[in-house]
Amino acid sequence: MSGPLEGLSPLEETLARLAPVQGGLSRDRVLFEAGRASARPGRTWPLLAAGSAVTAAVLGVLLLTRPGPQVVERTIVVRVPESAPPPAPEGPPAGSPVEQAEPLSPAFALGQSDYLRRRQEVLRWGVDVLPSAPPRSPSSPPLTPGALRQFPELPSTESKLF
Amino acid sequence: MSMMGPEQLGRLMDDHAAALMLYARQWCASPEDVVQEAFVKLAAQRTAPTEVVAWLYRVVRNGSLSAARAEQRRRHHEARAAVAPIWFVPSEGDGLDAETATRALQALPLEQREVLVARLWGGLTFEQIARLTGQSASAAHRHYHAGLSALRERLRVPCPDRSKG
Numbered sequence: 516m517s518g519p520l521e522g523l524s525p526l527e528e529t530l531a532r533l534a535p536v537q538g539g540l541s542r543d544r545v546l547f548e549a550g551r552a553s554a555r556p557g558r559t560w561p562l563l564a565a566g567s568a569v570t571a572a573v574l575g576v577l578l579l580t581r582p583g584p585q586v587v588e589r590t591i592v593v594r595v596p597e598s599a600p601p602p603a604p605e606g607p608p609a610g611s612p613v614e615q616a617e618p619l620s621p622a623f624a625l626g627q628s629d630y631l632r633r634r635q636e637v638l639r640w641g642v643d644v645l646p647s648a649p650p651r652s653p654s655s656p657p658l659t660p661g662a663l664r665q666f667p668e669l670p671s672t673e674s675k676l677f
Numbered sequence: 678m679s680m681m682g683p684e685q686l687g688r689l690m691d692d693h694a695a696a697l698m699l700y701a702r703q704w705c706a707s708p709e710d711v712v713q714e715a716f717v718k719l720a721a722q723r724t725a726p727t728e729v730v731a732w733l734y735r736v737v738r739n740g741s742l743s744a745a746r747a748e749q750r751r752r753h754h755e756a757r758a759a760v761a762p763i764w765f766v767p768s769e770g771d772g773l774d775a776e777t778a779t780r781a782l783q784a785l786p787l788e789q790r791e792v793l794v795a796r797l798w799g800g801l802t803f804e805q806i807a808r809l810t811g812q813s814a815s816a817a818h819r820h821y822h823a824g825l826s827a828l829r830e831r832l833r834v835p836c837p838d839r840s841k842g
Contacts, residue, residue, distance in 0.1 A: 520796075520797070520800065524825075525834070526825065526828065526829055526832070526834045527797060527825065529772065529773050529834075530773065530778065530793075530797050530828070531797045531798065532768070532772060532773075533765040533766070533768060533772070533775060533778055533798075534695065534765060534766040534768075535695040535696055535698055535699035535764060535765055535766070535798055536695065536698065536699075536762070536763060536764060536765060536766055537694065537695045537698065538698050538708065538709050538762075539709045540694055540698060540708075540709045540712055540713060542690055542691075542694070544713070545690060545694075545712075545713045545716045545717070546683060546686065546687060546690070548713065548716075548717045549683075549686055549716055549719070549720030549721075550683065550720065552717045552718075552720050552721040553680065553681075553720045553721055
């Protein structure tokens with residue numbers, strides 16, 4: 516008790532002399548539980564550990580449910596600058612017949628970019644993808660040995676060798 | 678005040694545990710658990726309360742009321758215990774019989790019993806009892822003397838001769 520009570524009547528003194536039953540209260544057990552309660556660590560580390568575990572779980576789920584890499588098809592137009600046309604010859608040499616070149620058909624009159632594309636197609640699919648040569652125009656005469664002789668003689672290097 | 682040390686806690690237990698048990702018995706049938714919980718709570722306090730004994734009584738009172746509510750639900754289908762436990766250690770000699778004192782105290786209204794126990798066995802002042810029970814000090818004083826008069830009648834103790842004192 517906290518201290519002797521003063522000025523008590525005989526009845527109060529008689530009652531106060533009665534000792535309350537301690538019952539099943541164990542002093543050692545109470546002190547043990549009290550010591551454990553006073554030494555109980557804070558909740559900081561358990562909360563941090565729980566937060567880290569939750570974060571790891573969320574990241575794992577995100578990793579498992581992440582979609583694969585998507586293939587994006589894009590058409591890229593590469594513009595190849597056209598090379599400057601070669602300077603036109605000043606003129607045919609005198610006395611030499613002017614050869615009129617036969618105009619190429621649209622299938623063969625390809626620009627440089629078309630040429631590259633055609634080359635890619637030939638490399639990929641073979642020569643069968645090339646269009647057939649256009650028939651010669653009926654107005655032009657058939658090529659005969661006589662007509663060949665009419666071509667201007669080119670400077671031959673072989674004749675000089677022999 | 679800093680944290681409660683084990684020696685101080687043990688001394689408090691030696692001095693007040695039995696009276697706190699008696700105080701808790703006014704409401705519940707498992708005072709051991711309530712008192713133990715109160716001491717454990719006291720040990721867990723970062724700073725010890727200013728009035729430790731009064732603080733313990735308040736915690737025991739709150740715990741006993743909670744335990745009483747739980748027991749009331751549990752007892753709904755159970756018969757009341759045939760033999761009520763004796764609240765006091767049987768005294769040797771010509772002292773008051775423990776069982777008689779228990780019966781007489783149990784027959785008092787709760788507000789009188791509470792004040793009597795807190796005053797006689799807890800050693801609390803009427804101001805502390807008033808704060809503990811949520812009433813005025815004069816009301817606590819009035820309940821105390823009413824309970825004492827009722828006990829005197831039940832125990833057939835003659836009224837003290839006031840002319841002597």
